Amino acid sequence: MEDQSKKYEGKNSVIEFVEGWDMIQTLGEGAFGEVKLLVNAKTGEAVAMKVIDLKKHANAAETVKKEVCVHRMLNDPGIIRFYGRRENGNFEFIFLEYASGGELFDRIEPDVGMPQVEAQRYFKQLIAGVSYLHSRGIAHRDIKPENLLLDANDNLKISDFGMATVFRFQGRERHLDKRCGTLPYIAPEVLCRKYAAEPADIWSCGVVLVAMLAGELPWDVPSNDCPLYTSWKECQITRLPWTKIDTLALSLLRKVLMPLPGKRYTIQQITNHQWFQKKFKENMPVSKRLCSDVVDAGLSPPSSDATHLSYSQPGLGFFSGSQPVHQNDTNDDQEPNKHLPGAMFSFSQPAHIDDMLLNSQLNTQTASGSSISSPLQRLVKRMTRLVAKVSCEEAIKHLSQQLIKLGYTWKIHTPGVVTISTQDRRKMQLVFKATVYDMQTMVLLDFRLSRGCGLDFKRHFLAIKHKLADILCSAPVTWSIATATNSIP
Numbered sequence: 001m002e003d004q005s006k007k008y009e010g011k012n013s014v015i016e017f018v019e020g021w022d023m024i025q026t027l028g029e030g031a032f033g034e035v036k037l038l039v040n041a042k043t044g045e046a047v048a049m050k051v052i053d054l055k056k057h058a059n060a061a062e063t064v065k066k067e068v069c070v071h072r073m074l075n076d077p078g079i080i081r082f083y084g085r086r087e088n089g090n091f092e093f094i095f096l097e098y099a100s101g102g103e104l105f106d107r108i109e110p111d112v113g114m115p116q117v118e119a120q121r122y123f124k125q126l127i128a129g130v131s132y133l134h135s136r137g138i139a140h141r142d143i144k145p146e147n148l149l150l151d152a153n154d155n156l157k158i159s160d161f162g163m164a165t166v167f168r169f170q171g172r173e174r175h176l177d178k179r180c181g182t183l184p185y186i187a188p189e190v191l192c193r194k195y196a197a198e199p200a201d202i203w204s205c206g207v208v209l210v211a212m213l214a215g216e217l218p219w220d221v222p223s224n225d226c227p228l229y230t231s232w233k234e235c236q237i238t239r240l241p242w243t244k245i246d247t248l249a250l251s252l253l254r255k256v257l258m259p260l261p262g263k264r265y266t267i268q269q270i271t272n273h274q275w276f277q278k279k280f281k282e283n284m285p286v287s288k289r290l291c292s293d294v295v296d297a298g299l300s301p302p303s304s305d306a307t308h309l310s311y312s313q314p315g316l317g318f319f320s321g322s323q324p325v326h327q328n329d330t331n332d333d334q335e336p337n338k339h340l341p342g343a344m345f346s347f348s349q350p351a352h353i354d355d356m357l358l359n360s361q362l363n364t365q366t367a368s369g370s371s372i373s374s375p376l377q378r379l380v381k382r383m384t385r386l387v388a389k390v391s392c393e394e395a396i397k398h399l400s401q402q403l404i405k406l407g408y409t410w411k412i413h414t415p416g417v418v419t420i421s422t423q424d425r426r427k428m429q430l431v432f433k434a435t436v437y438d439m440q441t442m443v444l445l446d447f448r449l450s451r452g453c454g455l456d457f458k459r460h461f462l463a464i465k466h467k468l469a470d471i472l473c474s475a476p477v478t479w480s481i482a483t484a485t486n487s488i489p
């Protein structure tokens with residue numbers, strides 16, 4: 001088959017990955033590579049593709065094999081669907097259900113969190129997903145808001161099975177001993193002894209709940225040399241973040257974040273708890289919020305319900321007709337583009353359906369002239385994007401100057417991508433990237449976390465945003481739509 005990808009090489013265009021499937025944007029970055037969005041130019045179907053550079057890390061191949069092995073066993077609405085994998089040279093490609101709502105992490109406002117009603121909804125879905133995993137004998141071992149994705153209907157999906165393992169097989173359960181996870185979310189027993197799988201995941205869910213209700217993490221690490229943790233153990237709840245959380249939620253957290261795993265609440269007990277069952281008053285239904293955002297922007301409301309505003313998801317073997325991807329196949333017939341997309345996408349010459357839709361969102365009109373109702377529209381408050389009123393070059397220049405003033409270390413490896421390095425509040429490495437996109441009528445600065453604490457990343461983002469005030473659009477008419485849409489790059 002002709003390698004169509006060659007046609008689209010170049011940093012200023014959308015790249016066709018395999019025939020009919022365009023690589024639109026980078027969705028995120030992980031330890032072993034990037035996650036890209038693939039869209040079928042004809043049908044609009046969307047797929048997330050995890051690209052793993054097997055040569056980059058010594059243990060990448062083994063880790064990925066295990067991840068695939070676990071993930072392909074799972075089939076539940078609360079879990080990101082696994083479609084298949086493909087290997088090509090040094091790269092492994094994993095095809096996954098696309099979660100167009102982004103990360104749960106993006107819904108948490110630093111130091112604030114989110115309304116209880118929303119936190120409860122996400123927590124219920126998280127617990128349902130974890131319950132399914134445990135019923136299949138799988139422990140996730142890295143539950144945190146960055147690994148909890150949201151679909152077009154704002155439903156939570158557990159993702160990233162890189163640390164997952166089987167703890168129960170044919171009715172026989174084993175204790176785990178691998179110390180893995182992310183320190184602030186990890187259960188205390190994981191750090192010091194063999195541990196039971198289920199209570200350890202449940203603990204991490206509790207920390208996610210704290211992050212949702214308070215917008216901050218309760219401790220750096222649950223060990224006795226961390227004063228914030230020891231004070232929790234001693235039931236001292238008269239300080240932050242506990243003072244931000246209401247009594248009923250706190251009473252649940254006391255049981256979920258119970259240091260002794262044997263005394264910790266089980267999923268059954270969590271679901272029976274009053275806070276879990278309480279009917280909180282809705283602030284405003286999502287669909288109403290969607291309409292009011294549109295009205296705020298001076299635009300006509302969408303014709304369809306928010307629940308329909310998504311890409312459709314292909315079934316297994318979504319390349320059928322050209323190149324089927326079976327879950328355990330390695331298929332080299334179609335050469336994936338080795339040159340993964342560069343930065344500085346330009347949408348000035350839309351050649352694909354996606355480009356038109358992207359532009360239509362910004363212009364509030366679809367190519368056919370109808371008002372906002374494209375299936376790509378998603379109401380996602382991505383808080384780490386900015387719109388500049390200057391050119392790409394000026395935006396980068398200004399950003400670089402401000403980064404120097406603020407004392408950051410930064411580099412430009414790829415044109416249009418500024419990589420910023422610093423330390424988080426725990427003195428751990430924090431790396432994030434600012435990618436500058438030319439959107440024809442405006443310049444978009446998209447900040448994304450590469451490594452480190454997500455909440456600290458947001459704090460740094462706000463400091464940088466403040467310094468960039470001079471070059472930012474204050475209130476463009478289309479901005480609430482643009483920011484609210486996860487479909488722009």
Ligand SMILES: Nc1ncnc2c1ncn2[C@@H]1O[C@H](COP(=O)(O)OP(=O)(O)OP(=O)(O)O)[C@@H](O)[C@H]1O
Binds near residue numbers: 080097099103146160
């Ligand atoms: N299916 C998906 N749909 C949309 N975005 C996704 C999807 N999968 C991953 N992402 C984005 O890419 C990011 C990195 O993905 P993921 O965590 O799976 O990679 P990883 O290499 O396993 O990362 P980690 O370093 O956490 O192990 C996610 O946090 C998310 O923002």
